[in-house]
Amino acid sequence: MLENKTVLVTGGTGSFGKKFIKKALEENVKKVIVFSRDELKQYEMKQEFKDERIRFFIGDVRDKERLNRAFDGVDIVIHAAAMKHVDACEYNPFEAIKTNIHGAQNIIEAAIDRGVEKVIALSTDKACSPVNLYGATKLASDKLFVAANSYVGDKKTRFAVVRYGNVVGSRGSVVPFFKNIKHTGVIPITDERMTRFWITLDQGVQFVLDNLERMQGGEIFIPKIPSMKVTDLAKAIAPECEIEIVGIRPGEKLHEAMIMEDDARHTVEFDDYYVIQPEFTWWKKEKHLEGKTLADGFAYTSDSNTEWLTIEQLKELVEEM
Numbered sequence: 013m014l015e016n017k018t019v020l021v022t023g024g025t026g027s028f029g030k031k032f033i034k035k036a037l038e039e040n041v042k043k044v045i046v047f048s049r050d051e052l053k054q055y056e057m058k059q060e061f062k063d064e065r066i067r068f069f070i071g072d073v074r075d076k077e078r079l080n081r082a083f084d085g086v087d088i089v090i091h092a093a094a095m096k097h098v099d100a101c102e103y104n105p106f107e108a109i110k111t112n113i114h115g116a117q118n119i120i121e122a123a124i125d126r127g128v129e130k131v132i133a134l135s136t137d138k139a140c141s142p143v144n145l146y147g148a149t150k151l152a153s154d155k156l157f158v159a160a161n162s163y164v165g166d167k168k169t170r171f172a173v174v175r176y177g178n179v180v181g182s183r184g185s186v187v188p189f190f191k192n193i194k195h196t197g198v199i200p201i202t203d204e205r206m207t208r209f210w211i212t213l214d215q216g217v218q219f220v221l222d223n224l225e226r227m228q229g230g231e232i233f234i235p236k237i238p239s240m241k242v243t244d245l246a247k248a249i250a251p252e253c254e255i256e257i258v259g260i261r262p263g264e265k266l267h268e269a270m271i272m273e274d275d276a277r278h279t280v281e282f283d284d285y286y287v288i289q290p291e292f293t294w295w296k297k298e299k300h301l302e303g304k305t306l307a308d309g310f311a312y313t314s315d316s317n318t319e320w321l322t323i324e325q326l327k328e329l330v331e332e333m
């Protein structure tokens with residue numbers, strides 16, 4: 013899929029971006045452009061990735077002019093840049109909207125104007141029935157990317173979304189947090205009933221690559237991934253520690269969801285993923301004909317999942333990281 017293509021990754025210096033770019037370079041990509049704001053992260057990445065096919069662009073997704081310049085000659089855009097911390101988005105709502113929603117609009121407009129072929133935007137389980145602003149901005153972004161296919165006119169640009177849950181070990185995630193705090197002998201957990209989905213960075217990257225191939229334009233792709241109890245994760249990382257229940261935080265859910273009942277009506281299921289199909293008149297299923305429709309009332313949530321990780325499995329996965 014990436015062979016001989018020019019690929020631009022917004023947020024290319026982040027956890028996802030670096031992993032994706034590593035993989036893209038193995039796949040004989042023609043050129044990869046890293047698009048992000050902070051020059052130090054780019055400088056450090058330059059030291060790590062010594063490959064003449066990489067270009068580094070300083071830029072902000074809030075700046076459409078810069079995106080227009082950066083997208084010149086680009087075939088594929090992976091949009092991973094975001095404000096992604098629930099607390100930061102709650103306390104800086106205007107900033108979250110500028111990056112996650114206005115940024116999405118800028119990506120869409122620049123991609124259409126510059127004749128990019130395919131755009132995949134990364135979404136999160138928090139965008140499904142959101143209770144915090146992070147999730148709400150990502151839901152708005154998902155809606156923009158799906159709707160963008162409506163107004164491409166005769167241009168070849170197509171947009172799709174990939175939505176998944178917590179990425180194990182990504183910057184600021186719960187695994188490094190538990191590891192860093194275990195020396196205190198106490199692991200704080202907000203609620204002992206809490207469950208989360210679990211996906212590794214490698215799986216996330218592979219899922220995006222697979223869907224670049226599969227996408228028709230307008231889909232939200234969701235992988236089938238296991239769930240875990242957050243208390244089990246604490247026991248896997250720090251079995252010797254005491255668990256302290258500190259109470260649910262503002263904007264936090266007890267269980268995450270990826271598909272709710274109302275979306276399930278227009279979702280199709282495959283062996284290892286789901287596709288939420290757009291509800292636009294232009295949607296004519298060309299590619300996902302084999303997908304099964306879902307039972308009435310189906311929801312894909314972290315507590316109703318059929319696949320669960322045990323403490324032992326979590327221990328192994330954390331050690332592998």
Ligand SMILES: NC(=O)c1ccc[n+]([C@@H]2O[C@H](COP(=O)([O-])OP(=O)(O)OC[C@H]3O[C@@H](n4cnc5c(N)ncnc54)[C@H](OP(=O)(O)O)[C@@H]3O)[C@@H](O)[C@H]2O)c1
Pocket residue numbers: 022023024025026027028029047048049050051053071072073074091092093094095096111115134135136137176177178179180182183185
């Ligand atoms: N990590 C997870 O658990 C998880 C789960 C589901 C979905 N996702 C989604 O996956 C995507 C990637 O997440 P990640 O874990 O890789 O995040 P990350 O490690 O925090 O990286 C974010 C990247 O975005 C860049 N960035 C932030 N604001 C920007 C802006 N205004 N303009 C340009 N670049 C900007 C950052 O670099 P600079 O700061 O230098 O600009 C960095 O390269 C996000 O869209 C996130 O919502 C993540």
